[in-house]
Amino acid sequence: MSADLRGVRGFFQRLLAERTQQEIEQGLTPTLEDFPPSVPWRDTPGTISPEEVDRRWDILDVGMSVRHQLIDAMTREQMNSYGKNIENFIGTVKLPIGLAGPLRVRGLFANGDFYVPLATSEAALVASYSRGAQAITKAGGCTAAMIWEGVTRAPVFVFNNLVEIGKFMAWASEHADTFKGIAASTTRHGRLIRTCFNVEGNHIYLIFEFITGDASGQNMVTIATDAVCR
Template identity: 40%
Template sequence: MTIPAHVQVLLKRLREKFTPEKLREQMAACDAPFRTLRPVRDATEKSVLRYWERLIGPASHIDRDLIADTASLAAAKSYSGNIENYIGTVKVPVGVIGPLRVNGINAARDYHIPLATTEAALVASYGRGAYAATKAGGISTAVLYEGVIRTPAFTFDNILSAGLFVEWVVTNIKALRSAAESTTQHGKLSSVEPVIDNNVVFLICRYTTGDASGQNMVTIATHALCEKIVADCTVPIDRWYIEGNFSGDKKASALGLMTGRGRKVSASVILPAAIIEKTLGTTTQEMLAYGRIADLGAKLSGQMGAQAHYANGLAALYIATGQDAACVAESAIGFTRMEARGDDLFCSVTMPNILVGTVGGGTGLASQSAGLNILGLKGTGNGAALAEVTAALCLCGEISIVAAIAAGDFTRAHQSLARLR
């Protein structure tokens, strides 16, 4: 058997740095005493400073002044609804692009979009894509589907009991819907889809969530549904869990790719050849040639869908507008298409898992509210529009990166805007 070269390199480094005896001693379980941090839910200036007393160390006073600055200390109480053990805030640079013209079912005007990131070149790249798309007349968008899901799991003695349980659920769906919807003013249970694996049943509970992202909303509603099942079901249940790790919550999954979790949005634009040449510095045929290679690479590597870098734009927008940044893991899947339309280029993205909201969660914090206000999408009635803008933003990123790599400008742009800036 041949030992891979990278394994040999790692072993060589370990041998040079450690002896087996030293490693064994260093990695052994340690029962030294420790003093845990006292949990704080309702933060105050006093609790913040108490935490920093525990964190004292080299340059800690400098660190404290940067993280627990005057404004962060004064706003301690307002952050308590979004975090525990609060010690201050981290400042992430925010850039803005636009206007990006969106001609959508729910979003239909020009938007300036805030993007929070520490990655130089990202804002410039998305801004270039937005300029090209707007010059071409704007991006058409549509929400195709809506349904945030939670998937509780139930276990039984055998497959027969599992089947009888599914029959009971189907028969009593009206009472289960009433129990779930009693917990929320805005959430609606649109379907319950059972999946049986022998003696285990998963219930795919799908909800519409109004203008909220709805993660907590559907969890609480599903818990009420499950308690109703446990109280009334005539089939003996062995165990049940609020989430069976089936929903794709904060992870890429085939279920999410095919049926969606959140809002499914499609966005498209036709870029005239002249705009591609003048604005993007390449041609329709060069972009298509690279697009074929990128699509092949996605297939060969087993990518969930086929796209270049949705996560870049999603993370920056989610942080700037108070979304749950961890949802980028599931939102960043979908399909990018580029096709010739004569001399012009049709570009589209279809994204099944966009999880955004304009109310609730982090959207109520001051800086994040400001980000939504820049978009003009703060508050009730704007959730679907924000989802369409999000897809349009990701399309801008796809256009820009494909053009940059096709033209041979990708490395140069990162050198000039990042490393050598």
């Protein structure tokens, strides 16, 4: 984002009023000494070890009261259920939850009146959502129809000229089923359904289109695409 001249001048005036130029440069200079300990990460993939959780807490300069708030008895009991969702686990936090609605949906699949729980600490957010949902409901509901779903990734390949791009396109088009098999080997839930081409100069993008079941699938399709490219 650009900054105008007046804003830049004001920023530097405020900055130099608090410290010298030498202090600023020193604070911005990278240092290669006195590294703090790295966060321990030895959990078996898909599991969380209580011993490793305690080791991570041991490197933090906080009191036991903070630890007990984030790693309470229920969290310790259920921590292994988070094993596939987070790394370097140290605990859980609670957020206030508000209820918005009702929201009337008239769709091909979702059809009915819904109340929506929202976890947030932003004041007025739930109230705004709730007013909007109620207005939509009193107007008869929102109509929704999904005609297509998919998640795409578009790796780019660079060649010297159009002839090389043409040869690559011919090769890739003959291996579309191979690409699908490689992608399928990385996930049980996602599926590569289509490969498209987009040429820009000496660049060609392979546009891989996936369906990912009930998941958003952002990591899923990235991993699958990486496997295909390799």
